Amino acid sequence: MSINPNLDRAMAQPDDALAIWFEGTSHSWREVRGFGDALEAILAAKGVSAGLPIGIVCRNNPPHAAALLSAARSDRPVVMIYTLQSLEGVANDIRKLGLAAVVALAEDWTEQAIDAAREAGTIGISCTDRASLNLSVIPGLDVLGASHQAREPQPMSISVLSSGTTGKPKLVEVSAQIFSRALATMSVSDVPGVPVRPNLAFTPISNISGLIQFLGSIARGGCVYLLERFEMESWLTALDVCAPDTLIMFAPMIHAFLEKEVPKERFGSLRAVFGGAGPLAPEVQQAFEARYGIPIYWGYGCTEIAGTAASWSPALAQEFGSTKAGSAGRAIPGVELRVVDPETGAEVPRGETGLLEARVALVGPDWIRTTDLAAIDADDFLFLRGRADQAINRGGFKILPENIANAAEEHTSVRDAVAFGIPDARLGQVPVVAIQPLDGATVTEAEVIAFLRTKLAAYAVPTRVLVMAEIPRTGALKPDLPKLKSAATQSSGLPIVATQQGRC
Structure with a gap:
């Protein structure tokens, strides 16, 4: 199943259309599709059928981005292997997941990782470096294990590491349908008929927030500017290049821009900022909006629902912005929220604090319990109070x-x-x-x-x-x-x- 029609259209752009910026280099859709074709040719030659999941030891760079887009174009399930862990942790993941193939940078194919892939019967595919789109099979990791050959094909999905909102961080399989919903939530502020500028992807695309930033920029703007991490000067340079109309920011970034007194002109293209992944103090939001004249729409979401559960909108901000400071907004369409007593599971009265639960129509009929403490007021606004598990x-x-x-x-x-x-x-x-x-x-x-x-x-x-x-x-x-x-x-x-x- 396709992840999203807009993403499909973006990936079918003309060959010379720009797909990815990265550290002063750029790659066209011809190059990105060519990388994907080469990857699929290797997988087919080694007996890895289209329905078998592959892993990506994922960093924010062009070969991994192209591998992910190739999986989406081929309707192939993919598992994101987290790189912000020890080399031993990466090897253990390769061994434990037992995937048909794993794509990683040459530098990530350590002896530990190679041994783990050999034990798992996993095809090892190496990307030469972080900027170019070249790949090859690791010698000695070129034979598919017999256990993989008998596996049933699986539908398209992307498995990512959760942030721990519903308990200990774990690998969560997110279906194409749910990702489509997540990408749709990113388009709520788009103006019909007005082209969307490409965006910046600076959080790890191996987790849900970075993945949605990345895919959202491709689906909405046709290309993306990849950054391996947030560093203010490189981020501002990317902003100058892309000139997006909307951006995702997090509270530490907003603090930093205010403290460093970044000139207003650097944000000249922006008409709105969206954010979440933690609280934003009302006074900080007010200071940013006053200095830069750009509204901030804060929200809340988690991996298990692959996107936003609650958010502010321009209409809500106009009606309630002065009276609901510190809120993460209201539940978005298709999502129900409630706050329950952690011991009894009974819903608590409005305004009282308890554990937050969410129910999302596309995910299923069950309530998903988070470890976030929250309150919902009489006007249905969500206020986060911290994490119960911490x-x-x-x-x-x-x-x-x-x-x-x-x-x-x-x-x-x-x-x-x-x-x-x-x-x-x-x-x-x-x-x-x-x-x-x-x-x-x-x-x-x-x-x-x-x-x-x-x-x-x-x-x-x-x-x-x-x-x-x-x-x-x-x-x-x-x-x-x-x-x-x-x-x-x-x-x-x-x-x-x-x-x-x-x-x-």
């Missing part, structure tokens, strides 16, 4: 990390803050907060501890503050909790400006 249990006291981080960000010298729990032999867990000072500002752990004592209950005051040059984040710009927890417990591996032992 709550810190300090000797029986439950502490929401978001409450600590929000309080720390009220300090006049703090730009960004992330709170989390670390193990403690006596109390089970204790809270820690990492802070990133404003450029040029100086702040000590003692100052932050003293400030937080005026804002939080005694049991919620962190036992330690990490004052960091920069808070580490994943490719999707979410806080990198494993690195932060490692820094808190080992005091190594990150640019910590100052750390001391705080006392509560």
Whole structure:
């Protein structure tokens, strides 16, 4: 089944039409389709039929983007293998998934990965480098395992790693139909008859948000500007090249643009910004909109529904924008939301906090329970209150990390803050907060501890503050909790400006 008619049309553009920008290079649709044809020829020659899934050890670069588009054009199921993990983790995924073939950069075909593919009977396909569209079969990984040859063909789907919204991160198979719905939600602000400019894809296309950014840009604008990560200057350069009318942004980016006082002219092409993947403080949204004159429409979604569940729209912003600050908007058409008691599963009264559940017609009749704490008010607006699975249990006291981080960000010298729990032999867990000072500002752990004592209950005051040059984040710009927890417990591996032992 085709993912989306608009995507089909985009992939059928004339040969000389532009498909992908990447680090100063560009590739036409002739090149992208040629890569796909070469890939499918290799798979056919090795006995990998069209219905057998293949894996992509996926990075934001042209060969992996072209491999993904080839799978979509051929209605072939594909599994995205996450690269933001150890080399051993990649090899373990190749072994565990047991796919008919795996496409990866030459640099990712380590001895561990080759051994894993050999054990799984997996055809190994190597891409020469990150920019060019050349591929070859790995010597010794050129024979399809007998177990694959007897497998039944599967319908088109893309399997991606979830963000953990409904529990521990896991591989989620997303059907073509659900992806079509996700791409449709990206077009809600398009103006009929007005061509859409290509967009930027800067979060990993191996996860759901990056994948929808990437496919959405192709489906709506006909091509895409790929970035391997968000770095302000390269991102702004890409913005100059593409001049898109709408963009996806995340809260840390908006903070950074305001703090660096990026000139208004750099955003001259934009008429709207969409965002999500975490809360955006109302005052930050107001400051951005006032400085740049561009409205922000925040939303909420998760991997299991492959797209947006709730969002603001221009009409909602006009009617409720001044009274629903901090909300993620209302449920979009085709989605139902409710908030339930985590113990009983009963729906809680309007305005009260509980676990968020979603039901999406295209996904199925069941309610999908998330680990997000939320409230829905009398006007059906969704307010996120944090993550239940990240709550810190300090000797029986439950502490929401978001409450600590929000309080720390009220300090006049703090730009960004992330709170989390670390193990403690006596109390089970204790809270820690990492802070990133404003450029040029100086702040000590003692100052932050003293400030937080005026804002939080005694049991919620962190036992330690990490004052960091920069808070580490994943490719999707979410806080990198494993690195932060490692820094808190080992005091190594990150640019910590100052750390001391705080006392509560």
